[in-house]
Amino acid sequence: MTAKVIPLDWFEPDISLISEAAQIIRRGGLVAFPTETVYGLGANAMDEDAVLSIFRAKGRPADNPLIVHVHSLDQLDGIVSSVTPLAEKLMHNFWPGPLTLVISSRKSLPSVVTAGLDTVAVRMPSNPIARELIRISGVPIAAPSANRSGRPSPTDAGAVFQDLAGSIDLILDAGPTYVGVESTVVDVTGQEIILLRPGGTSLEALERIAGPIKNSSSLEESKRSPGTRYRHYAPLVPLILWEEGESFLQDLPCDPGKAGYVGMVQPEKDLSENIIFKDIESYARGLFSALRDLESRGVQIIIAQLPPSKGIGRALRDRLKRASGD
Numbered sequence: 001m002t003a004k005v006i007p008l009d010w011f012e013p014d015i016s017l018i019s020e021a022a023q024i025i026r027r028g029g030l031v032a033f034p035t036e037t038v039y040g041l042g043a044n045a046m047d048e049d050a051v052l053s054i055f056r057a058k059g060r061p062a063d064n065p066l067i068v069h070v071h072s073l074d075q076l077d078g079i080v081s082s083v084t085p086l087a088e089k090l091m092h093n094f095w096p097g098p099l100t101l102v103i104s105s106r107k108s109l110p111s112v113v114t115a116g117l118d119t120v121a122v123r124m125p126s127n128p129i130a131r132e133l134i135r136i137s138g139v140p141i142a143a144p145s146a147n148r149s150g151r152p153s154p155t156d157a158g159a160v161f162q163d164l165a166g167s168i169d170l171i172l173d174a175g176p177t178y179v180g181v182e183s184t185v186v187d188v189t190g191q192e193i194i195l196l197r198p199g200g201t202s203l204e205a206l207e208r209i210a211g212p213i214k215n216s217s218s219l220e221e222s223k224r225s226p227g228t229r230y231r232h233y234a235p236l237v238p239l240i241l242w243e244e245g246e247s248f249l250q251d252l253p254c255d256p257g258k259a260g261y262v263g264m265v266q267p268e269k270d271l272s273e274n275i276i277f278k279d280i281e282s283y284a285r286g287l288f289s290a291l292r293d294l295e296s297r298g299v300q301i302i303i304a305q306l307p308p309s310k311g312i313g314r315a316l317r318d319r320l321k322r323a324s325g326d
């Protein structure tokens with residue numbers, strides 16, 4: 001099979017086309033769709049076989065649980081068992097948007113979704129196409145990023161097609177996503193909030209609303225977000241990290257004419273392919289497609305600037321470190 005691609009207008013999507021996608025979800029199929037962060041690969045979260053086919057299509061390890069996407073707070077009833085006041089506060093302030101909450105799960109949720117954990121990750125996306133797709137499907141949608149496991153996340157439909165065209169039914173194509181890195185994941189099962197994955201909602205914004213947040217590095221390995229254990233987001237060629245203030249890689253492991261660079265400041269060396277972003281938001285929005293772009297231009301290595309660790313820079317540093325195997 002080759003996935004059908006349906007172009008959609010970001011702001012005024014044709015509802016009959018979204019209904020076609022919703023039919024596929026209801027019948028147990030797989031649909032890639034845009035969210036504000038990255039493209040997701042969606043299936044009916046309550047259909048065990050459909051969820052299993054997400055893992056097959058991505059080549060994803062079965063012990064890495066999925067995020068369940070909801071359209072309304074009512075939809076949470078069938079998925080989560082108890083919502084703490086702290087979780088409610090975060091929902092109230094940050095949903096819809098790029099924040100995923102790890103909450104106690106309900107037994108009725110197929111255990112493949114949560115990889116057997118007694119918690120479930122839930123999020124309400126803000127992208128209108130994602131929202132309509134979930135609403136019309138009438139079921140919560142389990143969706144990881146729509147890339148082959150280990151590859152950079154897809155921020156446009158072309159990247160989804162490159163990785164998954166042969167193994168999914170449909171791609172809803174609404175052009176590039178806005179945030180560009182995945183949602184922030186926090187555990188809100190206890191008294192305090194634990195940051196499991198930095199992402200599109202900044203730590204500063206969360207702390208302004210909810211006070212100090214603990215970092216998962218202080219947790220034992222098994223309790224951290226399972227997905228953060230794997231090498232991820234990786235281009236096909238080696239990725240080397242460089243931070244402003246450090247000397248710029250004196251001895252490159254290859255001819256500078258065969259090296260690519262991505263960052264916000266000009267590299268001090270003359271490299272063959274450079275992708276420069278004007279600010280941190282554009283860097284976040286464009287990083288994953290820049291990695292795919294540079295590898296397709298045939299470079300032998302990629303050098304990427306590590307941005308300062310604040311705001312969305314935290315998420316970028318996390319993705320870059322894991323992409324480089326650091």
Ligand code: TXA
Nearest residue numbers: 037040065066119120121144145182183225226227228
């Ligand atoms: O922005 C996003 O979050 C995108 C879009 C499509 O919504 N989705 C996404 O999904 O990034 P994925 O599967 O690539 O990443 C989900 C992360 C993984 O690190 C996974 O381990 C973690 O969430 N996760 C899921 N369920 C969890 C749970 N019950 N406890 C702890 N971590 C969990």
Ligand code: MG
Nearest residue numbers: 144145153182
């Ligand atoms: Mg992913």
